[in-house]
Amino acid sequence: MGVSWEGFVIENIPAYLSDKWQYSYYRTQAGAEVDLIMEGPKNQVWAVEIKRTVISKISKGFILGSEDVGATNRFFVHAGEDRFPLSEKTEAIGIVEFIEQALAQ
Secondary structure, eight states: OHHHHHHHHHHHHHHHSOTTOEEEEEEOTTSOEEEEEEEEGGGEEEEEEEOSSOOSSOOHHHHHHHHHHTOSEEEEEESSSOOEESSSSEEEEEHHHHHHHHHTO
16 A cells, blocks of 8 residues: 555656656665655755655655755655654655645745
């Protein structure tokens, strides 16, 4: 179920956003991984972790991957509607609000 949610989010984010964003992913052999990297206006680099449910801890691989790509913002996109900080640098957010925030950039 989690894999299909991740695919759903990765397919729908670009479908709703303008072409001012570029999309990629990041994974290293050492385990650093970012599900979706969005490079957009004002030299922003958004690192996005996608999970169906909210977890209480961000993975070390996501933290390292975010640092590797020079992320200016870090998001944890989940299936709910709540928005809250997961860490000092990462915010949990629902997909609808995430897309709205990206559209506002």
